[in-house]
Amino acid sequence: MRVYNVNNIPLNQLIITGKADSNLWERACFLRDFHSPWKEIRNTETKFKALWDEDYLFFLFEVIDNNIHIHRTDNSFNSINISDRVELFFRPDSSLNPYYCLEIDPTPRIMDFKACPDKDFDFNWNWPHNDLIVKSSLNPKGFCVEGKISISSLKKLNLIQDGKIETGIYRAKYYKTKDSTYEPVWLTWVDPQTETPNFHISSSFGVLRLK
Numbered sequence: 585m586r587v588y589n590v591n592n593i594p595l596n597q598l599i600i601t602g603k604a605d606s607n608l609w610e611r612a613c614f615l616r617d618f619h620s621p622w623k624e625i626r627n628t629e630t631k632f633k634a635l636w637d638e639d640y641l642f643f644l645f646e647v648i649d650n651n652i653h654i655h656r657t658d659n660s661f662n663s664i665n666i667s668d669r670v671e672l673f674f675r676p677d678s679s680l681n682p683y684y685c686l687e688i689d690p691t692p693r694i695m696d697f698k699a700c701p702d703k704d705f706d707f708n709w710n711w712p713h714n715d716l717i718v719k720s721s722l723n724p725k726g727f728c729v730e731g732k733i734s735i736s737s738l739k740k741l742n743l744i745q746d747g748k749i750e751t752g753i754y755r756a757k758y759y760k761t762k763d764s765t766y767e768p769v770w771l772t773w774v775d776p777q778t779e780t781p782n783f784h785i786s787s788s789f790g791v792l793r794l795k
Contacts (some may be wrong), residue, residue, distance in 0.1 A: 585750075585774075585789065585790050585791050586773065586774050586790035586791070587790065587791045587793050588613065588615055588632075588634065588751075588753075588773075588790065588791070588792050588793070589613060589793050589795050590612075590634045590635060590636050590641070590792050590793060590794050590795060591611050591612055591613070591635055591636075591795050592635070592636055592637065592794070592795055593608050593611060593635050593636070593637050593642075594637065595637045595638050595639060596637070596639070597637070598635060598637070598640075598642055598732075600642070600717055600718075600719050600730050600731065600732055601719060601721075601730065602692070602718075602719030602720045602721045602728060602729070602730050603721045603728060603730070604644050604646060604728050604730055608635065609633055609635070609644060611635065612633035612634060612635050612644070613633065614631055614632075614633060615631065615632040615633065615753070615773060616629070616630075616631050616632075617773065618630040618632075618753075618755060618771045618772065618773055619771060619772070619775075620769050620770055620771050620772070620781075621772070621775045621776075621777075621778075622769075622770065622780065622781050623769050625757065625769050625771065627649075627650070627651075628647070628648060628649040628726075628757060629647070629648040629649075630645065630646075630647055630648075630670075630755045630771055631645070631646040631647075631648075632644065632645055632646075632753055632773070633646075634792060636735070636794050638735065639734060639735055639736075640732040640733060640734055640735060641732065641733045641734075641735060641738060641749070641792075641794075642730075642731070642732045643672065643730070643731050643732070643733070644728070644729070644730050644731075645670040645688075645728065645729040645730075645755070646726070646728050647668075647670070647690075647726040647727050647728070647729075647755070648725050648726045649668070649725075649726040649727070649757070650725070650726070651759075652668050652690060652722070652726065652727060653667060653668050653758040653759075653760070653766055654667045654668065654689060654690060654691060655667045655766075659693055661695045661707060663693070664687060664689050664693045664694075664695040665687075665695065666758070666766060667689040667690075667693075667756075667758065668689060668690060668727075668755075668756060668757055668758050669687050669688055669689040669690075669695075669755070669756050670687075670688055670729050670754070670755050670756075671685065671686065671687045671688070671752070671753070671754040671755065671756065671783070672685075672686045672751060672752070672753060672754075673685050673686075673751065673752035673754070673783065673784075673788075673789070674738070674741070674743045674749060674750070674751055674752075675743070675750050675751075675752075675789060676741070676742040676743060676745070676750075677745075677750070678750075678786045678789075679701070679786075680699070680700065680701050680784075680785075680786060681700050681701055682698050682699060682700050683698075683699050683700075684696075684697075684698055684699070684709075684711070684741060684743070685697050685698075685699055685705075686711065686716075687756075688718055688720070688729050688731070690720055690722055690727035690729065691720060692718045692719065692720035692729055692731075694711075694716075694718060696709075696710050696711045696716070697709055697710075699784065703784050711733070711737065712734075712737050714734075715733060715734035715736065715737035716731065716732075716733050716734075716737070717731060717732050718730070718731035719731070744794070747793060747794045748791050748792065748793050748794070749791070749792040749794070750789050750790075750791055750792075751789060751790060751791065751792045752772075752773075752774070752783055752788050752789045752790070753772070753773040753774075753790070754770065754771065754772050754773070754783050754788075755770075755771040755772075756768045756769075756770060756771075757769045757770075757771060768781075770783070772788060773790055774787070774788055774789060774790045776788035
């Protein structure tokens with residue numbers, strides 16, 4: 585499994601603004617090698633960082649893209665599901681029974697749900713409200729999504745094992761087609777080795793290692 589090292593920072597020092605403007609982010613490694621195994625994609629870049637302290641896991645997506653698609657009809661999960669977004673999936677183990685999904689668009693609307701194998705989704709489940717904070721911003725080059733998840737909630741869900749969090753890190757990029765509809769291209773850190781796009785399988789996960 586691929587491993588991303590999450591560096592430790594002092595407690596209560598990183599303030600989430602949605603703009604990635606804290607100097608503490610300089611202590612994090614950049615994860616840049618997102619790609620689509622199924623379709624060629626150009627003129628866009630996805631960058632990810634993570635840090636942690638005793639209370640929170642912090643994450644940052646910086647997306648470079650001059651053509652962002654946000655479906656703004658309403659704030660439903662259906663609307664988020666057809667918008668550009670970044671995604672984090674967490675699992676206790678490779679059985680995926682269960683695993684937990686966060687899908688966040690640039691505004692930032694959150695689609696969070698619990699899942700079981702074969703894409704058995706429970707949209708009535710939500711990440712505990714006080715344990716997840718996400719902010720975002722749009723900029724001339726693209727958008728930024730910055731967030732934090734409480735360590736306590738990760739432990740309650742059995743997602744931290746020996747200082748490691750098994751994690752999928754993804755992005756959905758929507759393109760306008762010739763008939764004026766929008767179709768996604770899926771980008772991932774870990775190639776799941778599937779013929780068609782599918783992140784809801786064990787082979788799409790890597791590891792966040794808390795240093």
